[in-house]
Amino acid sequence: MRIKFALAGALAALVAAGAVQAQDFKPRIVRFGYGLVDDSNQGRAARFFAKEVEKATGGKMKVRAIGNASLGSDTQMQQALIGGAQEMMVGSTATLVGIAPQMALWDTPFLINNTKEADALLDGPVGERVKATLEPKGMVGLVYWENGFRNLTNNKHPVAKLEDMNGIKLRVMQNNVFLDSFKALGANAVPLPFSELFTALETKAVDGQENPYNTVLSSKFYEVQKYLTVTNHVYSPWILTVSKKWWDGLTKDEQKVLMEAAKKSREFERQDTRAEAAKALADLKQKGMVVNELSAAEADRMRAKLTSVHASVANGVGQDLWKQTQDELKKLR
Ligand code: TF8
Numbered sequence: 001m002r003i004k005f006a007l008a009g010a011l012a013a014l015v016a017a018g019a020v021q022a023q024d025f026k027p028r029i030v031r032f033g034y035g036l037v038d039d040s041n042q043g044r045a046a047r048f049f050a051k052e053v054e055k056a057t058g059g060k061m062k063v064r065a066i067g068n069a070s071l072g073s074d075t076q077m078q079q080a081l082i083g084g085a086q087e088m089m090v091g092s093t094a095t096l097v098g099i100a101p102q103m104a105l106w107d108t109p110f111l112i113n114n115t116k117e118a119d120a121l122l123d124g125p126v127g128e129r130v131k132a133t134l135e136p137k138g139m140v141g142l143v144y145w146e147n148g149f150r151n152l153t154n155n156k157h158p159v160a161k162l163e164d165m166n167g168i169k170l171r172v173m174q175n176n177v178f179l180d181s182f183k184a185l186g187a188n189a190v191p192l193p194f195s196e197l198f199t200a201l202e203t204k205a206v207d208g209q210e211n212p213y214n215t216v217l218s219s220k221f222y223e224v225q226k227y228l229t230v231t232n233h234v235y236s237p238w239i240l241t242v243s244k245k246w247w248d249g250l251t252k253d254e255q256k257v258l259m260e261a262a263k264k265s266r267e268f269e270r271q272d273t274r275a276e277a278a279k280a281l282a283d284l285k286q287k288g289m290v291v292n293e294l295s296a297a298e299a300d301r302m303r304a305k306l307t308s309v310h311a312s313v314a315n316g317v318g319q320d321l322w323k324q325t326q327d328e329l330k331k332l333r
Helices: 002-022 041-056 074-083 101-107 115-123 125-132 176-184 194-202 213-218 252-286 296-305 307-317 319-332
Strands: 028-033 061-066 088-092 139-149 151-154 169-172 188-191 208-211 227-230 235-243 290-293
Touching: 028 041, 041 061, 041 088, 041 139, 041 213, 041 252, 074 088, 074 139, 074 235, 101 125, 101 176, 101 235, 101 307, 101 319, 115 125, 115 139, 115 235, 115 252, 115 319, 125 139, 125 319, 139 213, 139 252, 151 213, 169 176, 169 194, 176 188, 176 307, 194 208, 213 252, 227 252, 235 252, 252 290, 296 307, 307 319
Parallel strands: 028 061, 028 088, 169 188, 169 208, 227 290
Antiparallel strands: 088 235, 139 235, 151 208, 151 227
Protein backbone atom coordinates (compact mmCIF):
# COMPACT_ATOMS: atom_id res chain seq x y z
CA MET A 1 0.00 0.00 0.00
CA ARG A 2 2.70 2.45 1.06
CA ILE A 3 4.81 1.61 -1.95
CA LYS A 4 1.85 2.09 -4.24
CA PHE A 5 1.29 5.57 -2.83
CA ALA A 6 4.95 6.44 -3.10
CA LEU A 7 5.02 5.30 -6.72
CA ALA A 8 1.87 7.23 -7.55
CA GLY A 9 3.38 10.31 -5.93
CA ALA A 10 6.63 9.99 -7.85
CA LEU A 11 4.71 9.53 -11.07
CA ALA A 12 2.60 12.60 -10.43
CA ALA A 13 5.75 14.65 -9.77
CA LEU A 14 7.30 13.40 -13.02
CA VAL A 15 4.20 14.27 -14.99
CA ALA A 16 4.10 17.75 -13.46
CA ALA A 17 7.79 18.34 -14.23
CA GLY A 18 7.20 17.08 -17.75
CA ALA A 19 4.31 19.46 -18.20
CA VAL A 20 6.48 22.40 -17.12
CA GLN A 21 9.28 21.32 -19.43
CA ALA A 22 7.05 20.75 -22.43
CA GLN A 23 6.23 24.44 -22.33
CA ASP A 24 8.48 26.98 -23.90
CA PHE A 25 10.44 28.60 -21.05
CA LYS A 26 13.88 30.18 -21.35
CA PRO A 27 16.19 30.93 -18.46
CA ARG A 28 15.42 34.53 -17.57
CA ILE A 29 15.94 37.01 -14.76
CA VAL A 30 13.11 39.44 -14.16
CA ARG A 31 13.93 42.58 -12.19
CA PHE A 32 10.69 43.53 -10.45
CA GLY A 33 10.99 46.90 -8.71
CA TYR A 34 8.71 48.55 -6.18
CA GLY A 35 8.79 51.60 -3.94
CA LEU A 36 7.73 50.48 -0.49
CA VAL A 37 9.84 48.62 2.08
CA ASP A 38 10.20 44.83 1.91
CA ASP A 39 7.94 44.40 4.93
CA SER A 40 4.85 45.96 3.38
CA ASN A 41 1.77 44.73 1.56
CA GLN A 42 3.58 45.64 -1.67
CA GLY A 43 6.66 43.63 -0.74
CA ARG A 44 4.73 40.58 0.42
CA ALA A 45 2.72 40.45 -2.79
CA ALA A 46 5.82 40.97 -4.95
CA ARG A 47 7.47 37.95 -3.30
CA PHE A 48 4.26 35.94 -3.71
CA PHE A 49 4.31 36.75 -7.43
CA ALA A 50 7.99 35.79 -7.71
CA LYS A 51 7.35 32.39 -6.14
CA GLU A 52 4.37 31.70 -8.40
CA VAL A 53 6.42 32.42 -11.52
CA GLU A 54 9.35 30.26 -10.38
CA LYS A 55 6.99 27.39 -9.56
CA ALA A 56 5.15 27.60 -12.85
CA THR A 57 8.34 27.68 -14.94
CA GLY A 58 10.19 24.97 -13.01
CA GLY A 59 12.67 27.61 -11.83
CA LYS A 60 13.58 28.83 -15.32
CA MET A 61 12.21 32.31 -14.82
CA LYS A 62 13.65 33.96 -11.74
CA VAL A 63 11.90 37.04 -10.45
CA ARG A 64 14.01 39.35 -8.31
CA ALA A 65 11.65 41.46 -6.21
CA ILE A 66 13.56 44.65 -5.36
CA GLY A 67 11.90 47.12 -3.00
CA ASN A 68 12.69 50.42 -1.28
CA ALA A 69 12.83 52.23 -4.61
CA SER A 70 16.33 50.75 -4.96
CA LEU A 71 15.75 50.62 -8.72
CA GLY A 72 14.41 54.18 -8.67
CA SER A 73 11.24 56.12 -7.95
CA ASP A 74 8.03 55.14 -9.75
CA THR A 75 8.64 57.56 -12.62
CA GLN A 76 12.29 56.48 -13.00
CA MET A 77 11.29 52.83 -13.14
CA GLN A 78 8.60 53.59 -15.71
CA GLN A 79 11.25 55.09 -17.99
CA ALA A 80 13.48 52.05 -17.45
CA LEU A 81 10.60 49.77 -18.49
CA ILE A 82 9.90 51.81 -21.60
CA GLY A 83 13.59 51.74 -22.56
CA GLY A 84 13.86 48.02 -21.82
CA ALA A 85 16.47 48.43 -19.05
CA GLN A 86 14.13 46.91 -16.43
CA GLU A 87 11.54 44.20 -16.92
CA MET A 88 8.83 44.84 -14.37
CA MET A 89 7.49 47.09 -11.60
CA VAL A 90 4.51 47.81 -9.43
CA GLY A 91 3.59 51.35 -8.51
CA SER A 92 0.88 53.91 -8.26
CA THR A 93 -1.32 54.56 -11.29
CA ALA A 94 -1.15 58.23 -10.26
CA THR A 95 2.50 58.53 -11.26
CA LEU A 96 1.68 57.24 -14.77
CA VAL A 97 -0.47 60.19 -15.87
CA GLY A 98 2.40 61.89 -17.69
CA ILE A 99 2.63 58.82 -19.92
CA ALA A 100 -0.99 57.65 -20.01
CA PRO A 101 -3.36 60.56 -19.23
CA GLN A 102 -6.40 58.28 -18.82
CA MET A 103 -4.84 56.92 -15.62
CA ALA A 104 -6.02 60.17 -14.01
CA LEU A 105 -9.45 58.60 -13.81
CA TRP A 106 -8.33 56.73 -10.66
CA ASP A 107 -7.26 59.99 -9.01
CA THR A 108 -10.80 61.38 -9.00
CA PRO A 109 -11.61 62.18 -5.37
CA PHE A 110 -14.51 60.16 -3.90
CA LEU A 111 -15.02 58.23 -7.16
CA ILE A 112 -15.11 54.78 -5.56
CA ASN A 113 -17.03 54.13 -2.33
CA ASN A 114 -15.91 50.67 -1.31
CA THR A 115 -13.73 47.71 -2.28
CA LYS A 116 -16.59 45.96 -4.08
CA GLU A 117 -16.88 48.91 -6.45
CA ALA A 118 -13.10 49.11 -6.76
CA ASP A 119 -12.70 45.46 -7.79
CA ALA A 120 -15.60 45.56 -10.23
CA LEU A 121 -14.47 48.78 -11.86
CA LEU A 122 -10.75 47.98 -12.04
CA ASP A 123 -11.13 44.36 -13.19
CA GLY A 124 -13.97 45.17 -15.59
CA PRO A 125 -14.15 46.95 -18.96
CA VAL A 126 -13.26 50.41 -17.59
CA GLY A 127 -10.10 49.12 -15.90
CA GLU A 128 -9.13 47.20 -19.04
CA ARG A 129 -9.69 50.23 -21.23
CA VAL A 130 -7.48 52.45 -19.08
CA LYS A 131 -4.81 49.75 -18.79
CA ALA A 132 -4.72 49.30 -22.57
CA THR A 133 -3.58 52.92 -23.02
CA LEU A 134 -0.15 51.89 -21.70
CA GLU A 135 0.77 49.61 -24.60
CA PRO A 136 1.35 52.25 -27.27
CA LYS A 137 3.59 53.99 -24.70
CA GLY A 138 5.89 51.01 -24.23
CA MET A 139 4.47 49.28 -21.16
CA VAL A 140 2.07 46.40 -20.70
CA GLY A 141 -0.30 46.55 -17.73
CA LEU A 142 -0.94 43.14 -16.18
CA VAL A 143 -3.31 43.66 -13.24
CA TYR A 144 -4.30 46.21 -10.63
CA TRP A 145 -3.43 45.70 -7.00
CA GLU A 146 -4.91 47.61 -4.09
CA ASN A 147 -3.00 50.51 -2.60
CA GLY A 148 -6.18 51.52 -0.79
CA PHE A 149 -8.29 54.36 0.49
CA ARG A 150 -6.13 57.35 1.27
CA ASN A 151 -6.19 59.21 4.55
CA LEU A 152 -4.53 62.36 5.74
CA THR A 153 -1.70 62.67 8.25
CA ASN A 154 0.07 65.80 9.44
CA ASN A 155 2.17 67.19 12.19
CA LYS A 156 0.50 70.55 12.81
CA HIS A 157 -2.98 70.01 14.21
CA PRO A 158 -5.98 67.70 13.89
CA VAL A 159 -7.98 68.32 10.73
CA ALA A 160 -11.59 68.38 11.88
CA LYS A 161 -12.99 70.88 9.41
CA LEU A 162 -12.22 72.20 5.96
CA GLU A 163 -10.50 75.34 7.27
CA ASP A 164 -7.96 73.19 9.14
CA MET A 165 -6.37 72.37 5.77
CA ASN A 166 -5.24 75.98 5.45
CA GLY A 167 -1.53 76.39 5.71
CA ILE A 168 -0.68 72.69 5.90
CA LYS A 169 2.27 72.02 3.65
CA LEU A 170 1.17 68.73 2.20
CA ARG A 171 3.18 66.34 0.10
CA VAL A 172 1.15 64.98 -2.81
CA MET A 173 2.04 62.55 -5.57
CA GLN A 174 3.44 63.97 -8.81
CA ASN A 175 0.03 64.25 -10.36
CA ASN A 176 -2.13 67.25 -11.27
CA VAL A 177 -5.40 65.86 -9.97
CA PHE A 178 -3.89 65.46 -6.51
CA LEU A 179 -2.24 68.85 -6.74
CA ASP A 180 -5.49 70.56 -7.79
CA SER A 181 -7.58 68.66 -5.25
CA PHE A 182 -5.50 69.68 -2.26
CA LYS A 183 -5.06 73.22 -3.49
CA ALA A 184 -8.87 73.41 -3.79
CA LEU A 185 -9.10 72.27 -0.17
CA GLY A 186 -6.77 75.04 0.90
CA ALA A 187 -3.58 73.08 1.59
CA ASN A 188 -0.18 74.14 0.35
CA ALA A 189 0.34 71.09 -1.90
CA VAL A 190 3.89 70.09 -2.83
CA PRO A 191 4.53 67.27 -5.31
CA LEU A 192 7.33 64.89 -4.29
CA PRO A 193 8.30 61.33 -5.21
CA PHE A 194 7.40 58.79 -2.54
CA SER A 195 11.05 57.82 -2.15
CA GLU A 196 11.77 61.30 -0.72
CA LEU A 197 8.76 61.46 1.54
CA PHE A 198 9.99 60.09 4.85
CA THR A 199 12.97 62.45 4.91
CA ALA A 200 10.77 65.38 3.91
CA LEU A 201 8.47 64.64 6.86
CA GLU A 202 11.35 64.04 9.23
CA THR A 203 13.14 67.28 8.35
CA LYS A 204 9.78 69.12 8.36
CA ALA A 205 10.22 70.20 4.77
CA VAL A 206 6.53 69.24 4.61
CA ASP A 207 3.92 68.97 7.38
CA GLY A 208 1.84 66.14 6.09
CA GLN A 209 1.01 63.55 3.46
CA GLU A 210 -1.86 61.27 2.48
CA ASN A 211 -1.70 57.50 1.99
CA PRO A 212 -3.58 54.37 3.04
CA TYR A 213 -3.15 53.16 6.65
CA ASN A 214 -1.01 50.25 5.45
CA THR A 215 1.64 52.60 4.12
CA VAL A 216 1.56 54.89 7.16
CA LEU A 217 2.39 51.75 9.12
CA SER A 218 4.93 50.04 6.86
CA SER A 219 6.81 53.26 6.06
CA LYS A 220 6.79 54.21 9.75
CA PHE A 221 5.22 57.60 9.10
CA TYR A 222 3.79 57.38 12.63
CA GLU A 223 7.31 58.16 13.84
CA VAL A 224 7.18 61.59 12.22
CA GLN A 225 3.44 62.35 12.05
CA LYS A 226 1.16 63.04 14.99
CA TYR A 227 -2.35 63.47 13.55
CA LEU A 228 -4.32 61.16 11.34
CA THR A 229 -7.65 62.19 9.86
CA VAL A 230 -9.89 59.51 8.41
CA THR A 231 -10.89 61.06 5.10
CA ASN A 232 -10.97 58.11 2.65
CA HIS A 233 -10.76 60.82 0.01
CA VAL A 234 -9.74 58.58 -2.85
CA TYR A 235 -9.21 54.89 -3.64
CA SER A 236 -5.71 54.38 -5.06
CA PRO A 237 -4.83 51.37 -7.17
CA TRP A 238 -1.38 50.04 -7.85
CA ILE A 239 -0.65 48.58 -11.26
CA LEU A 240 1.74 45.79 -12.25
CA THR A 241 3.48 46.74 -15.45
CA VAL A 242 6.14 45.14 -17.65
CA SER A 243 8.38 46.54 -20.32
CA LYS A 244 6.68 46.09 -23.69
CA LYS A 245 10.07 45.68 -25.39
CA TRP A 246 10.79 42.76 -23.09
CA TRP A 247 7.24 41.33 -23.16
CA ASP A 248 7.23 41.17 -26.96
CA GLY A 249 10.32 38.95 -26.85
CA LEU A 250 8.74 36.38 -24.51
CA THR A 251 7.21 33.11 -25.67
CA LYS A 252 3.43 32.73 -25.49
CA ASP A 253 3.87 30.25 -22.61
CA GLU A 254 5.95 32.75 -20.67
CA GLN A 255 3.42 35.52 -21.19
CA LYS A 256 0.68 33.18 -20.02
CA VAL A 257 2.56 32.22 -16.87
CA LEU A 258 3.21 35.87 -16.00
CA MET A 259 -0.41 36.82 -16.56
CA GLU A 260 -1.68 33.92 -14.45
CA ALA A 261 0.76 34.64 -11.63
CA ALA A 262 -0.26 38.30 -11.78
CA LYS A 263 -3.92 37.36 -11.33
CA LYS A 264 -3.10 35.09 -8.39
CA SER A 265 -1.00 37.83 -6.84
CA ARG A 266 -3.90 40.26 -7.22
CA GLU A 267 -6.08 37.96 -5.16
CA PHE A 268 -3.37 37.51 -2.53
CA GLU A 269 -2.50 41.19 -2.37
CA ARG A 270 -6.05 42.44 -1.96
CA GLN A 271 -6.78 39.98 0.84
CA ASP A 272 -3.54 40.77 2.62
CA THR A 273 -4.01 44.54 2.24
CA ARG A 274 -7.59 44.46 3.50
CA ALA A 275 -6.71 42.29 6.47
CA GLU A 276 -3.88 44.65 7.40
CA ALA A 277 -5.98 47.78 6.86
CA ALA A 278 -8.75 46.44 9.08
CA LYS A 279 -6.49 46.49 12.11
CA ALA A 280 -4.04 49.20 11.11
CA LEU A 281 -5.92 52.07 12.69
CA ALA A 282 -5.74 50.40 16.11
CA ASP A 283 -2.01 49.76 15.54
CA LEU A 284 -1.42 53.40 14.60
CA LYS A 285 -3.27 54.66 17.68
CA GLN A 286 -1.22 52.32 19.79
CA LYS A 287 1.91 53.82 18.22
CA GLY A 288 0.77 57.21 19.44
CA MET A 289 -1.06 58.76 16.53
CA VAL A 290 -4.02 60.95 17.36
CA VAL A 291 -6.88 59.86 15.13
CA ASN A 292 -10.05 61.73 14.25
CA GLU A 293 -12.86 61.08 11.82
CA LEU A 294 -14.19 63.77 9.61
CA SER A 295 -17.86 64.50 10.31
CA ALA A 296 -20.28 63.84 7.46
CA ALA A 297 -21.01 67.56 7.21
CA GLU A 298 -17.30 68.44 6.84
CA ALA A 299 -16.76 65.65 4.34
CA ASP A 300 -19.62 67.13 2.31
CA ARG A 301 -18.03 70.58 2.44
CA MET A 302 -14.79 69.08 1.11
CA ARG A 303 -16.64 67.23 -1.64
CA ALA A 304 -18.30 70.47 -2.68
CA LYS A 305 -14.86 72.08 -3.11
CA LEU A 306 -13.84 69.25 -5.41
CA THR A 307 -16.61 69.41 -8.00
CA SER A 308 -14.42 71.49 -10.31
CA VAL A 309 -11.74 68.80 -10.09
CA HIS A 310 -14.26 66.22 -11.27
CA ALA A 311 -15.05 68.33 -14.31
CA SER A 312 -11.38 68.66 -15.20
CA VAL A 313 -10.73 64.92 -14.80
CA ALA A 314 -13.71 64.22 -17.08
CA ASN A 315 -12.19 66.56 -19.66
CA GLY A 316 -8.72 65.11 -19.29
CA VAL A 317 -9.66 61.46 -19.62
CA GLY A 318 -12.38 62.12 -22.20
CA GLN A 319 -16.14 62.43 -21.73
CA ASP A 320 -16.73 58.99 -23.19
CA LEU A 321 -14.57 57.17 -20.62
CA TRP A 322 -15.99 59.35 -17.87
CA LYS A 323 -19.56 58.45 -18.87
CA GLN A 324 -18.73 54.74 -19.11
CA THR A 325 -17.29 54.94 -15.59
CA GLN A 326 -20.36 56.67 -14.18
CA ASP A 327 -22.64 54.15 -15.91
CA GLU A 328 -20.66 51.20 -14.47
CA LEU A 329 -20.79 52.71 -11.00
CA LYS A 330 -24.53 53.28 -11.28
CA LYS A 331 -24.99 49.60 -12.12
CA LEU A 332 -22.94 48.64 -9.06
CA ARG A 333 -24.82 50.86 -6.64
C1 TF8 B 1 2.51 57.53 -3.01
C2 TF8 B 1 1.91 56.18 -3.34
C3 TF8 B 1 2.98 55.11 -3.07
C4 TF8 B 1 3.26 54.29 -4.30
C5 TF8 B 1 4.30 53.20 -4.05
C6 TF8 B 1 5.68 53.74 -3.84
O1 TF8 B 1 2.05 58.18 -2.07
O2 TF8 B 1 0.74 55.94 -2.64
O3 TF8 B 1 2.55 54.24 -2.10
O4 TF8 B 1 3.66 55.11 -5.32
O5 TF8 B 1 4.28 52.32 -5.11
O6 TF8 B 1 3.44 57.91 -3.69
